[in-house]
Amino acid sequence: MLQLNHIHYAYTQTDSLTDISLTIQPGEAVAFMGPNGSGKSTLFKLINGLNEPTAGQYYFKDQLVDHQFLKNAAQTTALHRAVGFVFQNSDVQLFNETVFAELAFGPEQMGLSKEAVQTRVQDCLKLLQIEKLADRVPYQLSGGEKKLVALGSILTMNPEMIILDEPFNGLSAAYQTLLVQLLQQLNQAGKSILLASHNYEQVQQIAKRIVIFNEGHQITNDLPLTEIQRQPALMAALRQL
Numbered sequence: 334m335l336q337l338n339h340i341h342y343a344y345t346q347t348d349s350l351t352d353i354s355l356t357i358q359p360g361e362a363v364a365f366m367g368p369n370g371s372g373k374s375t376l377f378k379l380i381n382g383l384n385e386p387t388a389g390q391y392y393f394k395d396q397l398v399d400h401q402f403l404k405n406a407a408q409t410t411a412l413h414r415a416v417g418f419v420f421q422n423s424d425v426q427l428f429n430e431t432v433f434a435e436l437a438f439g440p441e442q443m444g445l446s447k448e449a450v451q452t453r454v455q456d457c458l459k460l461l462q463i464e465k466l467a468d469r470v471p472y473q474l475s476g477g478e479k480k481l482v483a484l485g486s487i488l489t490m491n492p493e494m495i496i497l498d499e500p501f502n503g504l505s506a507a508y509q510t511l512l513v514q515l516l517q518q519l520n521q522a523g524k525s526i527l528l529a530s531h532n533y534e535q536v537q538q539i540a541k542r543i544v545i546f547n548e549g550h551q552i553t554n555d556l557p558l559t560e561i562q563r564q565p566a567l568m569a570a571l572r573q574l
């Protein structure tokens with residue numbers, strides 16, 4: 334589904350991603366773990382077309398995502414629809430006056446009929462168990478509620494891949510459990526899931542593969558979960574992140 338070849342990315346003079354090579358197949362559930370500042374959010378922004386590689390090649394569905402691609406509004410819109418990105422901070426993502434309008438915004442922009450938009454929004458409100466929030470102002474919701482609404486606002490666009498940056502931060506145990514179950518369901522329904530998290534307990538319930546970054550912004554391990562579970566020292570290190 335996507336391929337990164339020797340990617341570097343630098344906000345300033347120093348690399349925030351160093352020589353990243355990675356392939357993700359459709360339907361995979363992959364977690365990215367590593368110390369603070371190791372490059373996970375930077376990688377997600379690059380996959381979503383918000384950061385342009387400083388060096389290396391990024392292919393999404395065999396198409397090179399480079400400066401030329403990102404200058405083309407139709408191509409970037411298509412990329413943003415295929416790859417739904419739930420940001421670390423939900424406040425930057427929620428801007429409509431009601432939760433219903435927030436979930437309706439994406440499919441409306443896609444040009445779907447009013448009926449189709451209504452159906453998608455109702456289905457997603459139900460899936461996320463947030464029907465009762467439909468008329469609330471997103472800005473006034475709790476952190477956990479905002480996270481679910483942000484996820485809803487991308488699910489109504491029916492993306493093929495869902496990227497979540499630290500989705501468990503600030504969530505109660507009950508919301509963490511709900512989110513784990515939702516992500517399992519979405520993956521079983523065929524969605525690719527990429528998530529960055531410091532929460533190994535939750536990660537191991539969702540991801541079947543874990544990519545580990547170091548402080549030098551490089552990938553040090555890229556292993557199936559089953560392999561990590563056979564390495565007690567590595568598992569212990571991941572629990573400490």
Ligand SMILES: Nc1ncnc2c1ncn2[C@@H]1O[C@H](COP(=O)(O)OP(=O)(O)OP(=O)(O)O)[C@@H](O)[C@H]1O
Pocket residue numbers: 344345349367368369370371372373374375376499529
């Ligand atoms: N807008 C920016 N301008 C300059 N440097 C940045 C910017 N955003 C991130 N960085 C730097 O890039 C590096 C990677 O940051 P990034 O946010 O990708 O890490 P992360 O692995 O997601 O961290 P965390 O686990 O804390 O969320 C860090 O050194 C960070 O300071």
